[in-house]
Amino acid sequence: MTNPLLNDRDVSFLLYDVFDAASLLALPHFADHSRETFDGYIGLCARFAHETVFPAFKALDEEPPRLVDGQVFAHPCLHDILPKMREVGVFAASRPFDVGGQQLPLTIATAAHLYIMAANPAVYSFAGLSTGAAHLIEAFGSDDLKARYMTPLYEGRFTGTMALTEPHAGSSLADVSTRATPAGDHFLLSGSKIFISGGDHDLTENIVHLVLARIDGASAGIKGVSLFVVPKRRVTDGGLEGNDVKISGLVHKIGWRCLPAVILSLGEAGDCRGWLVGEPHQGIPYMFQMMNEARISIGADGVAGASVGYHESLSYAASRPQGRPVTSKDPRLPQVPILEHADVRRMLLRQKAIVEGGLGLVLQAALCADRARHAATEPERQHAQLLLDLLTPVAKSFPAEKGFESNALALQIHGGYGYTSEYLPEAWLRDQKLNSIHEGTTGIQGLDLLGRKVMAKGGAALVALETEVSAACRRAEAAGVDAAWVIAVRHAGASLNALTRELGARGSAGDVEGMLCHSADYLELFSTYAVAWQWLLQAAAAKEGLAKGGEPRDHDHLEGKLAAAQYWIRTELPKNAALVTLCRENEDSYARMKPGWF
Ligand SMILES: Cc1cc2nc3c(=O)[nH]c(=O)nc-3n(C[C@H](O)[C@H](O)[C@H](O)COP(=O)(O)OP(=O)(O)OC[C@H]3O[C@@H](n4cnc5c(N)ncnc54)[C@H](O)[C@@H]3O)c2cc1C
Structure with a gap:
């Protein structure tokens, strides 16, 4: 069976049944769209992913780019794929009409791009990085920079990097x-x-690097860093001319193999020209303004990679005969598909819960980004922004960390075959690992969540989250979701809030090290809770769907939702209690370790 990359029914269920993404159409910014244009774009990306990107996955993985005489040459397949990605409009899907975009909600663009990411995250990145670079120029650059560099980036004639x-x-x-x-x-x-x-390749006529650098005399630290546009080729009134940007090396990576990662050497000949973006010394705040979307995109990569692995292992488990039921060992009977073994179903359900729970989290964050920018009233925009800031480290790191576990399970379900390069799960496992490293490692996300996000503005973001979770609990109760699940989520929320207050008090009393010592454990328990919230929402929508009746095939989908929600809330969420104790008691084994003791 061909890998579906994502479950189409599930994407539509999440967008419209769980999140009511159609309500975005009521906002003036999206007024030119309709459910048809939303679904049309998703369908277009899904087709492009299935027909063009996925078939080239193995070739692109096996044959990475080459560096020859200072020029990187990309895989020949990409000369066909990139122009098609440009035609689909991926480079500026969520950007406004007046900069050449399609003005789609980020929620819809994210759902659509997930298919391309699942087909090959590295291919999508050529567009994702370009959008990010162009968006920085759009938000902070001069009109001249916009004309010379932003427009060709959004058109996909140039590609961009974040240097x-x-x-x-x-x-x-x-x-x-x-x-x-x-x-x-x-x-x-x-x-x-x-x-x-994407630091060098032969796929487009130019590459635009968005570079962080320090202007002579600037102060040390974050406040002395500025942002520059540094093109591979300068756009002059007479055309393109070379800039002093050299490629001094190509990084040999274990995943995302078709996307060249290079070592850039700027100004070896003393003539590498860059143009300041916005004000001097504002490079880090500018970068961080863009980082929210970039981090949601990495979370989406994590979900996409876990999804393609899940569907592969699901199909393998249904077709691989091995062994017999524990109740019937008669060798004369045919072997059963491994899907019938309870332990294989355990692995598959865990994958499903991670993939679809993570998908909920990522779409929820994208929805917050849309509402933070375009909601009708200022209080609504502020509420969405608070939630977005809070959810960003979680939506980035949960799919990366748990997606890696999920991809390891995909390999495990393939048994010995999974450990060979004849099958794809090992490649997806390699690809997935990057998501916990780039755009800020998981360790950094934990510090961001506990050190900044939950503590900012007197804990206002946690209050905003509580409002959302309470609404989800009420919806679940009204839909007839098992009351014990609602109680479990409420209880986990109360316990998280109490812990956060205690840790905050520890920090305010001067023990910042003690407060942050378990930031990784805090991130984990927070993520498990956030995904439990998502599963409660999905369970509510599933119950609502079942009450309406409908096709038997849809019943299976909705019953599967309830089983996965039960798994997350009854199997995973209870583990939070141990992590809360760890954080509260400040268990100090690793804090006490001296370098020589290792
Ligand atoms: C394939 C690939 C593509 C990349 N693409 C880009 C790109 O396009 N542009 C770009 O600019 N960069 C890119 N990066 C770089 C990436 O963002 C960095 O690798 C990442 O930020 C981590 O930095 P580092 O590798 O120096 O690790 P380090 O910062 O040295 O971290 C090593 C370990 O120490 C931990 N650590 C570090 N500091 C702290 C701290 N204060 N507290 C607790 N733990 C800490 C980290 O969590 C990590 O586990 C890419 C990296 C890879 C591997």
Whole structure:
């Protein structure tokens, strides 16, 4: 059976039955759209993913780009795929009409792009990075920069990069040391950037790097970092001319293999020109404004990778005969498909719960991004922004971390065959691992959640979340969802809130180290709770759907929802109690470890 990449029915269930995405059509910004244009774009991306991207996955994985005489050459397949991705309109799907976009809600664009990500996350990234770079110029750049660089990026004629990381400055962008020296209308850049995805290739006529650098004399730390447009080729009135951007190396990666990650050397010949974006020393706040969407996109990558793995293992489990039921060991009877073994169903249900719970979380975050920008009233926009800020580290890290577990289960279900490169689960496992590293590692997301997001504005974001969870509980009760599940979610919320207050008090009393010591455990328990909220919402929508009757096939889908909700709330959520105790008692085994004790 062909891998469906995502369950189409589930995407529509989440968008319209769980989240009522059609209500976005009432907002003036999306007034030119309709349910047909939403579904049309999703269908277009799904077809492109199935027909063009997925069939090339293995070839692209097996044959990474080459660096020859300072120029990176991408896989030949990409010369066919990239123009088609441009035709579909992926580069500017959610951007406004006046910059050449389709002005689709981020929620719809995310749902549509999930198919491409599932078919190959690295292929999608050529567009995703370009959108991110163009959006930075759109939000903060001058009209001149917009005309020269933003427009061709949104058209997909150029591609973009985010050039932040340096060999000594990865998680700690405060330590960026690339220099920018004023030289009239531009700056001369010098320094080195590493791991720059899409940093060079032969697929488009130009590449636009959005570079973090420090203007001469700027203060140390975050506040001295500025943002620059540094093109591979400068756009002049007479056409394109070379810039002093050299490729000093190609990183050999274990996943996302068709997307070149390069080491950039800026200004070796003293003539690497860059143009300041916005105000000096605002590089990090600008970057972070864009980071929310980028992090949701990484979360979507995590869900997409877990989804394609789940569907592969589901189909394998239905077709692989092995062994007999525990109640009947008669060797004369035929073997049964492994799907019939309880332990295989355990693995599949865990995958399903991670994939579809993660999908709910990611779409919920995208919906918050749409409402934060376009909701009708200021209080609604503020509420959505608070939720978005809170959910971003969770929507980024949950699919990455649990998606990796889910992809490992896909391999496990394939048994020994899964451990070979003849089958795809090992490739998806490699691809998935990146999501917990780039755009801020999981460790950094934990610190962000506990150190900033839940504590900001006197804990207002947690109050906003509580409002949402309470509404979900009421909806679940009205729909007739098992009362014990609603109680379990309410109880987990109360316990999370109490813990957060205690940890906040610990921090306010000066023990910041003690407060943050278990930030990874806090992130985990918070994520499990957030996904339980999502499962409660899905259970409510499933009950509502069952009450309406409908096709037997749809009944299976809805019953499956209830089983997965039960699994998450009854099997996973109770584990939070142990993590709460760990955080509350500040269990100090790792805090006490001295380097020499390891
Ligand atoms: C394939 C790939 C593509 C990439 N693409 C890009 C790109 O396009 N543009 C770009 O700019 N960068 C890119 N990166 C870089 C990526 O964002 C960094 O690798 C990432 O931010 C981590 O930085 P680092 O590798 O220096 O690890 P480090 O920062 O050295 O971290 C190592 C470990 O220490 C932990 N750690 C670090 N600091 C702390 C702290 N303060 N508290 C607790 N734990 C901490 C981390 O969580 C991690 O586990 C890419 C990386 C890869 C692998």
